[in-house]
Amino acid sequence: MLGLAGAASARPQGGNCRGSGTTPGGGFDGNGASLPSSPFTYVPFTREMPKPPVKAPCAIIDPTNPTQSNNLPWQPGNCHHGVAPEYFNQPSDWQAGPLKLYEMDQKDGVHEIIPGVQTPIRGYDGIYPGPTFRSRMCEPMVLRVKNSLNTQTSVHLHGAHNPAHCDGYPNFYVSPGQQRDYYYPNICPRKPDGSGQWDTTESPSTMWYHDHGMDLTAENVVMGMAGFHIFTDALEEQLVADNVLPGGDQDLPIVLQDRRLRSDGTIFFDALDHNGYLGDIMVVNGAAQPFLRVQRRKYRFRFLDGANARFFLLRLTWGNFTQIGNDSWLLPQAIETNELLLSPAKRTDVIVDFTNAPNEVYLVNILKQDSGRGPGGTTANPQRLNPGVPMMKFIVEGPVVGNDATVVPGTPLRPHHSIAPSEITTTREFLFHRSNGAWMINGKFFDEFRADATPTVGSAERWILKNGGGGWWHPVHIHLESHQIVKLNGQTPAPSLRYKSDVAILGPNDTAEVHMRFRTFTGPFVFHCHNLEHEDMRMMFVFDPRTNPTQAPQPIQSYYP
Numbered sequence: 001m002l003g004l005a006g007a008a009s010a011r012p013q014g015g016n017c018r019g020s021g022t023t024p025g026g027g028f029d030g031n032g033a034s035l036p037s038s039p040f041t042y043v044p045f046t047r048e049m050p051k052p053p054v055k056a057p058c059a060i061i062d063p064t065n066p067t068q069s070n071n072l073p074w075q076p077g078n079c080h081h082g083v084a085p086e087y088f089n090q091p092s093d094w095q096a097g098p099l100k101l102y103e104m105d106q107k108d109g110v111h112e113i114i115p116g117v118q119t120p121i122r123g124y125d126g127i128y129p130g131p132t133f134r135s136r137m138c139e140p141m142v143l144r145v146k147n148s149l150n151t152q153t154s155v156h157l158h159g160a161h162n163p164a165h166c167d168g169y170p171n172f173y174v175s176p177g178q179q180r181d182y183y184y185p186n187i188c189p190r191k192p193d194g195s196g197q198w199d200t201t202e203s204p205s206t207m208w209y210h211d212h213g214m215d216l217t218a219e220n221v222v223m224g225m226a227g228f229h230i231f232t233d234a235l236e237e238q239l240v241a242d243n244v245l246p247g248g249d250q251d252l253p254i255v256l257q258d259r260r261l262r263s264d265g266t267i268f269f270d271a272l273d274h275n276g277y278l279g280d281i282m283v284v285n286g287a288a289q290p291f292l293r294v295q296r297r298k299y300r301f302r303f304l305d306g307a308n309a310r311f312f313l314l315r316l317t318w319g320n321f322t323q324i325g326n327d328s329w330l331l332p333q334a335i336e337t338n339e340l341l342l343s344p345a346k347r348t349d350v351i352v353d354f355t356n357a358p359n360e361v362y363l364v365n366i367l368k369q370d371s372g373r374g375p376g377g378t379t380a381n382p383q384r385l386n387p388g389v390p391m392m393k394f395i396v397e398g399p400v401v402g403n404d405a406t407v408v409p410g411t412p413l414r415p416h417h418s419i420a421p422s423e424i425t426t427t428r429e430f431l432f433h434r435s436n437g438a439w440m441i442n443g444k445f446f447d448e449f450r451a452d453a454t455p456t457v458g459s460a461e462r463w464i465l466k467n468g469g470g471g472w473w474h475p476v477h478i479h480l481e482s483h484q485i486v487k488l489n490g491q492t493p494a495p496s497l498r499y500k501s502d503v504a505i506l507g508p509n510d511t512a513e514v515h516m517r518f519r520t521f522t523g524p525f526v527f528h529c530h531n532l533e534h535e536d537m538r539m540m541f542v543f544d545p546r547t548n549p550t551q552a553p554q555p556i557q558s559y560y561p
């Protein structure tokens with residue numbers, strides 16, 4: 001039922017896999033009409049999984065050296081959209097290492113999702129997926145983003161604790177032909193005890209960046225504008241150095257997406273379908289159903305659901321996952337699980353141990369979904385006789401590798417501290433619902449000039465996130481801060497969701513109670529449904545943390561650079 005990939009579902013060993021037109025139910029649009037199937041044929045698992053290049057800085061600058069600092073990118077006239085004001089007021093401990101400068105051009109490119117089919121894309125540096133950034137705690141960076149496209153863009157670093165200026169606020173644009181300097185201090189929040197120390201329980205691991213331009217996010221992302229940003233700190237580096245976690249070539253970010261092509265190879269996108277984009281080609285790191293060669297040892301896979309609206313429930317055809325992270329953060333201890341639920345924007349950081357694996361293992365999606373409404377049941381039975389839609393194939397090779405990483409279920413990773421109920425000063429409720437053919441929160445459409453919540457910096461709040469029903473799924477992403485899901489429909493959530501998240505999945509009629517602190521930065525920031533069509537059709541709110549609770553809201557226009 002899931003189109004092209006579904007053709008191979010009963011027997012994931014491969015063979016000819018016809019285009020999606022051969023299988024019914026390639027998806028439906030907002031009017032219930034069948035979506036056009038991708039008219040291409042290819043043989044799955046014949047192409048190696050691409051690994052996006054790691055982005056290198058173009059310069060490393062010591063800001064205390066006048067000769068070097070004269071070359072900083074935001075000298076007058078150099079950059080239309082300026083740089084975050086926090087750069088000029090930063091505390092002395094924000095910068096433990098040099099300032100790294102990066103340049104990235106948003107431009108058109110051509111990419112083969114299916115071998116031999118030239119597909120025009122919009123890409124960071126013209127590639128899809130975008131290059132992978134790797135950054136370290138307290139080693140700041142300035143990312144100069146050019147826009148060579150003919151559409152507005154805004155770059156959001158998903159999971160980061162960053163100033164409002166560079167968080168990708170939907171209309172803090174990079175205009176066509178212009179550029180914007182994104183200053184990432186690469187810090188985490190400080191401890192709530194007033195000691196001034198970094199709260200390293202909040203240091204992220206697996207972030208991703210993607211377009212967030214107002215009304216344009218869904219199309220820009222489906223055209224290719226997404227990539228990984230991997231963050232590390234002393235604690236995580238020690239876990240790798242101590243051979244607890246795999247590193248190097250055994251640590252791979254993997255983005256799962258779906259795409260639909262027209263007969264001319266272009267990406268099908270219907271800007272009038274507000275339910276949620278669904279593709280019929282399963283795409284992994286930009287390639288349709290690739291393979292990956294692995295040794296008989298442990299691997300760390302950082303899976304990202306980079307789709308606009310598709311959910312995945314992932315299983316392996318052999319063995320289980322050892323989950324070590326949820327969204328941007330490592331868990332307090334590793335957890336064994338046989339399946340992983342991913343909504344758009346969610347990440348799950350897992351270990352797969354191929355030591356005793358057969359020669360072929362498949363990553364499969366067992367979730368049925370034929371509209372943007374959300375998933376509708378599973379395709380698999382518990383015996384794995386019908387394992388679902390294969391996303392990719394692992395080819396397991398060679399002898400058992402000795403001295404392998406030691407992580408197992410229960411291994412301690414990053415400590416976690418719960419927000420105490422006594423810290424909570426404010427409770428807010430947000431209802432995510434459909435209205436007037438579009439998407440609302442609390443009866444309002446997104447308004448970039450309206451602050452919908454004004455928390456006080458230094459406080460903690462309880463947010464009740466409620467799904468307004470109708471069978472729709474809404475994965476809710478809150479920028480700037482991690483949130484702790486305390487209750488899901490009145491119950492303690494699944495073990496992997498009890499700690500830090502940046503996306504709370506609201507299934508039909510679900511209610512999530514989340515606790516969060518507001519730290520370091522004043523607004524404006526957004527929170528929204530991460531079904532990108534719902535987000536573009538205004539299921540998005542503004543929160544605007546401020547230092548003084550009695551202060552009148554600052555007009556959001558005043559933040560414009």
Ligand SMILES: [Cu+2]
Nearest residue numbers: 474529531534
């Ligand atoms: Cu939604």
